[in-house]
Amino acid sequence: MVMPFHDGLIVHTQSHDYPIVITEQSATEQSATEHSSMAKQIMPYISGLQVLIVTNDTVAPLYLKALEDELAGQFVVKVCVLPDGEQYKNQASIDQIYDALMTEHFNRDVTLIALGGGVIGDMTGFAAASFMRGVNFIQIPTTLLSQVDSSVGGKTGINHPQGKNMIGAFWQPQMVLADMSTLKTLPARELSAGVAEIIKYALIMDEAFLTWLEANLPAMMALDLAVLGEAVKRCCQYKADVVAQDERESGVRALLNFGHTFGHVIETHEGYGNWLHGEAVAAGMVQAAELSQKIGWLTDDEVVRIKRVLELANLPITPPAIGVDTALNLMGHDKKVKHGQIRLILLKSIGDAVMTNEFDSQLLHEVLSKHSA
Numbered sequence: 001m002v003m004p005f006h007d008g009l010i011v012h013t014q015s016h017d018y019p020i021v022i023t024e025q026s027a028t029e030q031s032a033t034e035h036s037s038m039a040k041q042i043m044p045y046i047s048g049l050q051v052l053i054v055t056n057d058t059v060a061p062l063y064l065k066a067l068e069d070e071l072a073g074q075f076v077v078k079v080c081v082l083p084d085g086e087q088y089k090n091q092a093s094i095d096q097i098y099d100a101l102m103t104e105h106f107n108r109d110v111t112l113i114a115l116g117g118g119v120i121g122d123m124t125g126f127a128a129a130s131f132m133r134g135v136n137f138i139q140i141p142t143t144l145l146s147q148v149d150s151s152v153g154g155k156t157g158i159n160h161p162q163g164k165n166m167i168g169a170f171w172q173p174q175m176v177l178a179d180m181s182t183l184k185t186l187p188a189r190e191l192s193a194g195v196a197e198i199i200k201y202a203l204i205m206d207e208a209f210l211t212w213l214e215a216n217l218p219a220m221m222a223l224d225l226a227v228l229g230e231a232v233k234r235c236c237q238y239k240a241d242v243v244a245q246d247e248r249e250s251g252v253r254a255l256l257n258f259g260h261t262f263g264h265v266i267e268t269h270e271g272y273g274n275w276l277h278g279e280a281v282a283a284g285m286v287q288a289a290e291l292s293q294k295i296g297w298l299t300d301d302e303v304v305r306i307k308r309v310l311e312l313a314n315l316p317i318t319p320p321a322i323g324v325d326t327a328l329n330l331m332g333h334d335k336k337v338k339h340g341q342i343r344l345i346l347l348k349s350i351g352d353a354v355m356t357n358e359f360d361s362q363l364l365h366e367v368l369s370k371h372s373a
């Protein structure tokens, strides 16, 4: 079934505009109906004859065959299967993608297809941005997190041992195809991680959406695909609006980083993959909320409300023990640092976020030391 709500989601960027198509259909079936299979949906956005599908060894057994077989009827299709995990979001994996492209003698006509979660999407996008100075790619996000956030907006890249996403490029896909039915195989912990980014949108830009989430989270956690689809649509719309205003994060886009300066510290310090990105963002959003409260912006009740909604989604609200100096050192790598000063996304109230460096460093120290080693 193609859901009605996919209509009209277009991301406008300086490089090009592209659609986000949200469907619910069996991703494993090569259905005979005109618009139903993943392959049929993406075919109009493949301009040349060469296709490289990039996926991982968890997603491949689930969703690769149907896509590969159907595309092979019309294109030269090759596959690059990477090892699964945030710890493989690195240059060695990018090299594996380049090797596959070179071995097949693929050229600028190639379209890369990212079939997987945010890790696969970020790396495939970065390989596409850099191979022969830039080729086309398509996002087929198969996790909730990648459907609501990472597949949209063109941030691509890999981690450095000292910092998240430190090497990368802005490179927009030709389209995004989010098939909600892929969520049926997603582990519960990964579903929660995706909800963290959904809650982020509510906290930074729409208090009414938070109220909606509070009412609908039980259905989302129970994998009600219609409700999840509505959440995906809303988040994609928020992100598309922000990216259209500020593709390369010189202003408003930075608000999407709420919780991430703290969260990236957790991911890097704990070892990539040990805390899921969404989990680290959840705990990071609590730290950012606590600082916002200390400044006098958020009320105690608002902080309690934020923690409660995260807990409703089975997300952590307490960071691991990290020394304050260690945390500050890692925060120093944040991409929002300007003139040597850390800039954070904080909340004036729920639904109203700002980027600021105007906070007493003692208050930041207090937030970090609350759970320090």
Ligand SMILES: NC(=O)c1ccc[n+]([C@@H]2O[C@H](COP(=O)([O-])OP(=O)(O)OC[C@H]3O[C@@H](n4cnc5c(N)ncnc54)[C@H](O)[C@@H]3O)[C@@H](O)[C@H]2O)c1
Pocket: 056, 058, 059, 062, 084, 085, 086, 089, 116, 117, 118, 119, 120, 122, 142, 143, 144, 145, 146, 149, 150, 151, 152, 153, 154, 155, 156, 164, 165, 182, 183, 184, 185, 186, 187, 190, 193, 194, 277, 278
């Ligand atoms: N580019 C951006 O704007 C942006 C935004 C948010 C997050 N990110 C990045 O995205 C990454 C996190 O993405 P993620 O949460 O999707 O993690 P992920 O890509 O690691 O996927 C999570 C796990 O689910 C598995 N999986 C994927 N689809 C599945 C399915 N349908 N059924 C069963 N298992 C499935 C994966 O193999 C993996 O084990 C991080 O690296 C983060 O930095 C990027």
Ligand SMILES: O=C(O)C(=O)C[C@@H](O)[C@H](O)[C@H](O)COP(=O)(O)O
Pocket: 149, 153, 155, 164, 165, 197, 249, 253, 254, 256, 257, 260, 335
């Ligand atoms: O798209 C954006 O902009 C975001 O900040 C979305 C974040 O959820 C995402 O995790 C992003 O990759 C973080 O970007 P970074 O620039 O801090 O690495």
Ligand SMILES: [Zn+2]
Pocket: 149, 197, 260, 277, 281
């Ligand atoms: Zn994120």
